[in-house]
Amino acid sequence: MAATRSNRSAQPRPSGFFACAPRPAARRPAHIDAKAAGLAARPPARTIPASGPGERPGEPRWRTTGALPLTLLVRAVARSCGRAITKSPFDVGDSNAPQGGTVSKQLEPLGIKRLEGLHYYVHDLERSRRFYCDLLDFAETWHSSPEVEATGRQRSIAFEAGRIAIVCSTPLGSGGRAARFLSRHPDGVGTLTFEVEDIEHTFRLIEARGGTPIDDIATYEDDGGTLRQFSITTPFGDCTFRFRQRSGFRALFPGAIAKGASSPSEANCFGFQTIDHITSNFQTMSPALLWLEHVMGFEPMWEVAFHTSDVVPDKAAGSGLKSRVMWDPNSGVKFANNEPKRPFFKASQINVFNEELHGDGVQHAALTVTDIITAVRGLRARSVAFMPTPGTYYDMLPERIAKSGIDAIDEDIELLRELEILVDGDHHHAYLLQIFLRESSGLYGDDRAGPFFYEIIQRKGDRGFGAGNFRALFESIERQQQTEGDR
Structure with missing residues (x-):
């Protein structure tokens, strides 16, 4: 079954390729924390059966990221050829600030552990299988279940090597995330997935800073444990970010069935x-x-x-x-x-x-x-x-x-x-x-x-x-x- 989602009506895509939806003018500063924002502790997310690797039904057909606070002043890009940055190029001007120091307040970390992998939408899934398995020697480790394919209207295969996970999905008919992405783009990256230490902490900070969650935290279970995740929109075109916290969850993504033929350690001759x-x-x-x-x-x-x-x-x-x-x-x-x-x-x-x-x-x-x-x-x-x-x-x-x-x-x-x-x-x-x-x-x-x-x-x-x-x-x-x- 698909995860329960909040009801959001699809909105028409704005005119202009890089148009953004307007955002209310009254916004909290981007650096405030969840407590300062007055956010109460979120109730535990509801436990639901495993779904699929992509966005769940009801996902908006287009996304934009609201404007950041207008008081932020963007510094000019330096014309140097490759140098480390010791001062934030996006800080708010302050004549009393120490010279060479960073005016922007250092934010509390989201608790990211690593970049787990990417979700790639493709027209030809078999071609992707040949590329990752036959050429790069990745292991084909997981594939989507029939239930997930029926719900999400896309077929997915996971390829792994070392600690790299690539999920490729292709449309099954129209209406799914893969079909919508490929109706606007050639093959491309539709989601980047991060593993985090504490999903509640990550969610609260992102929401308090003006981030735009697509959904609330969803919890999935398999015979190994639980997985909790949510996704947000980004300024990276139609690419979303997904955050996951794993507690013994065996599958790479919700609703995945183990391929069984190989594992990342058995393949990967290129290291x-x-x-x-x-x-x-x-x-x-x-x-x-x-x-x-x-x-x-x-x-x-x-x-x-x-x-x-x-x-x-x-x-x-x-x-x-x-x-x-x-x-x-x-x-x-x-x-x-x-x-x-x-x-x-x-x-x-x-x-x-x-x-x-x-x-x-x-x-x-x-x-x-x-x-x-x-x-x-x-x-x-x-x-x-x-x-x-x-x-x-x-x-x-x-x-x-x-x-x-x-x-x-x-x-x-x-x-x-x-x-x-x-x-x-x-x-x-x-x-x-x-x-x-x-x-x-x-x-x-x-x-x-x-x-x-x-x-x-x-x-x-x-x-x-x-x-x-x-x-x-x-x-x-x-x-x-x-x-x-x-x-």
């Missing part, structure tokens, strides 16, 4: 471990940055801004981006957020991505591995396609490494050149290695597969985002789009 970070693209990222800081309680971590005109000033065409990374220091969950940069705004690969996705949304997920050399070599042997890296990158690599302050790297540069793996870091023996798969539409030769892609990363002491590789990713996508445009 996938966790989701390192999520990167999303926006036409304008300020609303998402403000929301991440004042609702989610994330903190600014890193930023970069550059343009091709910085390198070739007289070029008649070009592209650029601005990016800021927000993170939860307690869990280490990181979100990189991009927007196009003028001039040639429309030519930016960020804008191109948004046009292909038909809105803002998740661009890629970075997956950590234990040994990137072995992983990439094995994936290439299975004909997995990666974004190209020019040979000149490796010609200049020793000089770049020296300028970054890295004493030495363990890997042979010629082997990195052969596998097209990128290197970056900022001090001594701390660095990272990364590579980017081609976008899904390129992997499958099908525009309906969408522009989402995966990054593979191995961190060797460096916990940040290397500016050199961030730019290398951008230029790699630019080259790929230019090649496709010339066909």
